[in-house]
Amino acid sequence: MLALLLFVGWLLLLVVSWPVALLALVLAPLVWLLSLPLRLLGLVVGAVFALLRAVLFLPARLLGGRG
Numbered sequence: 001m002l003a004l005l006l007f008v009g010w011l012l013l014l015v016v017s018w019p020v021a022l023l024a025l026v027l028a029p030l031v032w033l034l035s036l037p038l039r040l041l042g043l044v045v046g047a048v049f050a051l052l053r054a055v056l057f058l059p060a061r062l063l064g065g066r067g
Contacts, residue, residue, distance in 0.1 A: 010024065
């Protein structure tokens with residue numbers, strides 16, 4: 001559904017201003033490639049926080065705390 005809405009929006013942009021639509025079509029993959037390192041960084045930060053939480057709650061889990 002989201003892909004269809006994006007496509008219809010791009011078609012409307014193509015009708016209104018075709019140079020901007022073509023520029024968006026060319027720049028979209030470049031923006032996606034530039035955002036990949038930031039997504040990986042977010043994944044790593046989330047994993048580090050999950051590890052810290054697991055380490056901090058380990059004594060409580062070993063002593064039978066509810067979790």
